Amino acid sequence: MKAIVLSSGGVDSTTCLAVAVDKHGADNVISLSVYYGQKHNKELEAARAVADYYKVRHIEFDLKPIFEDSNCSLLMQNDTEIPKESYAEQLNKSEGEPVSTYVPFRNGLFLSVAASIAISNGCKEIYYGAHADDSAGNAYPDCSDEFTKAMWKAINLGSGCGLTIKAPFVNHNKAEVVKRGLELNVPYELTWSCYEGGDKPCGKCGTCIDRQKAFEANGVKDPGIL
Amino acid sequence: MKAIVLSSGGVDSTTCLAVAVDKHGADNVISLSVYYGQKHNKELEAARAVADYYKVRHIEFDLKPIFEDSNCSLLMQNDTEIPKESYAEQLNKSEGEPVSTYVPFRNGLFLSVAASIAISNGCKEIYYGAHADDSAGNAYPDCSDEFTKAMWKAINLGSGCGLTIKAPFVNHNKAEVVKRGLELNVPYELTWSCYEGGDKPCGKCGTCIDRQKAFEANGVKDPGIL
Numbered sequence: 001m002k003a004i005v006l007s008s009g010g011v012d013s014t015t016c017l018a019v020a021v022d023k024h025g026a027d028n029v030i031s032l033s034v035y036y037g038q039k040h041n042k043e044l045e046a047a048r049a050v051a052d053y054y055k056v057r058h059i060e061f062d063l064k065p066i067f068e069d070s071n072c073s074l075l076m077q078n079d080t081e082i083p084k085e086s087y088a089e090q091l092n093k094s095e096g097e098p099v100s101t102y103v104p105f106r107n108g109l110f111l112s113v114a115a116s117i118a119i120s121n122g123c124k125e126i127y128y129g130a131h132a133d134d135s136a137g138n139a140y141p142d143c144s145d146e147f148t149k150a151m152w153k154a155i156n157l158g159s160g161c162g163l164t165i166k167a168p169f170v171n172h173n174k175a176e177v178v179k180r181g182l183e184l185n186v187p188y189e190l191t192w193s194c195y196e197g198g199d200k201p202c203g204k205c206g207t208c209i210d211r212q213k214a215f216e217a218n219g220v221k222d223p224g225i226l
Numbered sequence: 227m228k229a230i231v232l233s234s235g236g237v238d239s240t241t242c243l244a245v246a247v248d249k250h251g252a253d254n255v256i257s258l259s260v261y262y263g264q265k266h267n268k269e270l271e272a273a274r275a276v277a278d279y280y281k282v283r284h285i286e287f288d289l290k291p292i293f294e295d296s297n298c299s300l301l302m303q304n305d306t307e308i309p310k311e312s313y314a315e316q317l318n319k320s321e322g323e324p325v326s327t328y329v330p331f332r333n334g335l336f337l338s339v340a341a342s343i344a345i346s347n348g349c350k351e352i353y354y355g356a357h358a359d360d361s362a363g364n365a366y367p368d369c370s371d372e373f374t375k376a377m378w379k380a381i382n383l384g385s386g387c388g389l390t391i392k393a394p395f396v397n398h399n400k401a402e403v404v405k406r407g408l409e410l411n412v413p414y415e416l417t418w419s420c421y422e423g424g425d426k427p428c429g430k431c432g433t434c435i436d437r438q439k440a441f442e443a444n445g446v447k448d449p450g451i452l
Binding site: 061066067069098102106109113116144150151152154158159160161164 | 291292293296324330331332334335346362364367372373376381384385386387450
């Protein structure tokens with residue numbers, strides 16, 4: 001059976017790719033990355049390096065034009081500063097709205113792109129690295145278990161070929177993602193998480209903070225920030 | 227309230243656009259068309275003409291690269307002939323599979339693009355012109371009521387802002403779509419349905435046959451084939 005994996009070059013989706021390769025073999029896995037207008041290209045470079053490491057076919061698309069009207073702080077057209085605090089701290093100020101780094105329906109769009117590619121290439125599973133820390137408090141509503149199940153149903157019905165979404169971490173926290181990845185010897189030194197595009201991760205944005213905690217919880221040093 | 231309408235330049239989506247403009251006013255409606263690699267550009271030209279007629283903001287994207295691995299008979303990379311028969315006749319031969327003009331998860335992808343644009347622009351409704359004739363017998367699984375409801379749920383949950391899908395014709399046939407459109411004085415002479423890209427509609431492909439029947443059922447001549 002063939003599978004496609006949404007790969008952002010970060011910890012969660014790279015671990016997902018490792019799970020898919022472990023189950024299906026590299027020849028049966030496609031890795032898919034999408035540029036959506038981020039302020040930097042570090043994630044895409046990391047996703048390419050990871051695909052190269054695992055020797056899987058890698059596909060990339062540029063969907064930046066779709067997000068040009070968005071005020072999301074991650075996007076290059078916006079000067080808005082990327083918050084230098086944890087998601088929990090941001091949510092305290094957001095009054096139930098998604099955080100400023102939420103990209104409008106990005107994950108739903110990427111899953112739909114993956115569905116189109118999957119059908120064309122005979123894949124039966126789409127791997128999606130959403131995890132519980134990202135959906136907590138509705139920070140990223142398109143990472144929740146409920147959203148993922150609804151999207152699974154839509155893709156399953158709309159594909160006409162029994163396509164399914166596999167989201168192995170949707171009810172696990174990031175520390176558990178890293179735990180699974182360490183068991184699978186995931187090359188975390190190739191991954192990139194930081195929202196800023198510096199030479200080294202900033203260590204202060206929401207995703208840097210989350211990443212550090214996840215490695216600490218496993219008692220190991222994050223090889224991505226050495 | 228603002229709304230976005232998926233517009234292909236055909237009968238159904240143009241009627242949807244008329245419904246949205248009737249409800250929200252032209253200033254509050256965005257029309258969205260996507261090129262996906264069709265063998266001709268007639269549909270996009272029609273969608274532009276319709277948006278111009280209604281004086282709504284029109285957005286276009288080119289997502290052709292996403293469908294380059296597909297063997298769908300509508301796409302320019304495939305020599306496969308577009309069937310010259312009704313969907314019912316095609317389904318008799320397809321053994322439960324979607325028809326050869328099904329574009330892999332196209333409508334799910336377009337609805338996701340619409341969701342991203344809607345959130346960025348403060349739209350609360352996405353109009354989608356799917357109707358019951360297209361989903362009958364699973365010809366186009368991404369036109370069914372069940373699919374639309376699942377997609378509605380995914381978009382509603384994943385958007386974090388209460389975004390909804392309006393599919394006013396999902397349980398109506400094409401004749402009923404045309405009936406509503408005639409009441410709203412839809413400029414059907416501007417629309418294009420035929421899968422072929424000739425000077426005039428071929429009159430023989432699935433969508434030409436469906437269109438003719440829908441106008442005949444309303445006792446009027448189709449102004450799009452004069």
